[in-house]
Amino acid sequence: MDVSPRLLVVRRGQEEESFHRGRAVVATATGETVLSIGDIEAPVFPRSAIKPIQAIPLVASGAAKKFGLSDAEIALACGSHAGSPLHVATAQSVLRKIGLSQNDLECGVHWPLDSGESRALAARGEEPTVLHNNCSGKHCGFLAFGAVRGLDVAGYTNASHPIMREVTKAISLMAGVELDESQACIDGCAIPAFSMPLVSVATGFARLGTGECLSPVLASSVARIRAAIVHNPLMLSGEGRFDTCVTAECRGEVFVKSGAEGVVAASIPALSYGLAVKIDDGAQRAATAVMANLLLQILQKDGIATANAIEALTGHARFQLKNWNGTVVGAAETVTRTSS
């Protein structure tokens, strides 16, 4: 088995304390590889990184239009939200519009992803509901698709349910992979989780960013999703969180989406590039830093980086470690190369 290269080094003082190995790829909509680090054909579970792709049936079916969903509501369907009151209210709004309730959601309950939101909820004397699940927006999108098709939504998280079949089909078309529903694993929010080559995730994001290699319906659907995301980055994750910050600071140039276990995918529409990173050990701190570094190098090389984008990406690609007193005690630095 290939050993993945070291991509992020964490130092205490000047000494190495930990490091992360991983794989990364930049590809076009046709699957052409622009940059490759590690084994990009080896499989990855993209997890929540492909939420913008899983949201396609919501738009392509006409559900978003019929129910009058706002761009913010569509963006929430693409997000792993922090569980803030705004996120919860946005999910509730979708349920009201489609005539369903939180009892129809099958994603399960967890305390808000964001520890600050979690404590704020506790301080209000409340307990989390299914709406606080970081995937509740995505699941509301699934229900909207089911509602417009007049489907019985019960059991919609099963791989063989018509809603999930449509979602699986969208992933398959976007990533250019065949997916067998009988081979599905299960994601944290109960829906099917498929593995696929890392390069296929990048291909999917190149198509998502450009509409290239897609049917007219799919191409116009991804254009709506793209617009929804770049105008509502707060719905992607939340205040101060990676996906939101990078997408906000790089408005129009880049959008990114993270998934659990060290995955991040991104699009650079102007260059027709899709990007995907998988850290072997599943560490998010490394996935976000490596993606930020890749984006930074590509944007700078092509001269399309704004000052804001450079600042935001630099801050994620290379960051200081501070102790509880705020003293700088070390740093994390990416060692990603732009050539294979």
Added chain:
Amino acid sequence: MDVSPRLLVVRRGQEEESFHRGRAVVATATGETVLSIGDIEAPVFPRSAIKPIQAIPLVASGAAKKFGLSDAEIALACGSHAGSPLHVATAQSVLRKIGLSQNDLECGVHWPLDSGESRALAARGEEPTVLHNNCSGKHCGFLAFGAVRGLDVAGYTNASHPIMREVTKAISLMAGVELDESQACIDGCAIPAFSMPLVSVATGFARLGTGECLSPVLASSVARIRAAIVHNPLMLSGEGRFDTCVTAECRGEVFVKSGAEGVVAASIPALSYGLAVKIDDGAQRAATAVMANLLLQILQKDGIATANAIEALTGHARFQLKNWNGTVVGAAETVTRTSS
């Protein structure tokens, strides 16, 4: 550079999703290697794993005795506590006994390590204080040593302060390494952080568990520390947390202490073994699983494992992954070998 072997594999369904590489060693008090995985001479920052060693001056100086510290208070000085009301009250009790206050603590403030304790604090409308810092017990121990010596404790976290010099000396004697205070990095709680060969951490824990190779004063000090820990495992970390659970379930056979960035150290006094694990990427889930598996194999091989210990260790060495609905979606399994 050597590539560390794979030690923990995380699967979704039957497919590999992530994995962790790392190093592990079992050594005796003389530094003889019983088992070695990966490069055990390469350095590691033991971080909080060596708190029981950093507590030696508290006991060896006579401070614990003079101020009438309880076993629970000594155990808290060896722990990375969860920030529960009991932990906070125990730290406060030490401060009262030594005539100092929380204003003297220099470890910094953070929300309780344990998310449940953190939310409970928020629900009470409170903010964390320096006493909630997971290292507050250790720092109270430092202050107790300073108090018994009549030292000015201000700035005690500096490597050149007499308190830290005594702590550094204890680490040096226990691990059998020379430490240069001018080369100290800084830990999360502001005290010096030294790197040392992984095998030296294991050697230190073999000495901690047996008193072998130590002066009579040090040997009796580590005996007191050992007794304090095994009778108060709750002070090591907290309800449901690894150090507390394993030390409680293996009472008398084993004690373990975790540190940040994927480090766990342990003692098996009956066999005169010290153990140390470092996961390359700093993941705690892998460090605890790998340590549990090592302990399990050794205890079973030597026939000294109780049913409780086997059950507890097995549960940490190999665990299921569940989604938010409680459905099993995967598993993490250690691949540690008992031969090098």
